[in-house]
Amino acid sequence: MQNIMTLEFPLKRDMMTTIRLVTGGICSLAGLSLDESEDCKLVVTEGLLLLLRRGYTKACLSFSGEGKLCILARGSDYEAAAEDRAEEEISIALLNALVKNFTMKREGDGDSISFSFGG
DSSP: OOEEEEEEEEOOGGGHHHHHHHHHHHHHHTTOOHHHHHHHHHHHHHHHHHHHHTTEEEEEEEEEOSSSEEEEEEEEEEOOOOSOHHHHHHHHHHHHHHOTTOEEEEETTEEEEEEEEOO
16 A cells, blocks of 8 residues: 555644645545545544544554555554543544544554545
8 A cells, every 4th residue: 555644743733724734635636526535634633633632642644545545543642531521422423424444443552543535
């Protein structure tokens, strides 16, 4: 699978606009439709907010693909999770509704979220 781009950044709410812009550009390079691109940007943002609410202060976002766009978001530098489980459940429900292949798991020192669009 071809690696398109990997970004590492502080996981802060004020970074989300920048990440959405980068994601939109990568969706365009990958040939996704406008609807798929909008869904992808929403899923990336919601996934990162989920990691933020789980207590991570940094994230690594990897885009790869041939024929479809695969995205992996990993949280790192754990501090303390927020106690608002209702928002977390809403985020997970939204992610599951927008992508069929959404997975979330704990790996070693952090949580990861993966999904794909297109193809």
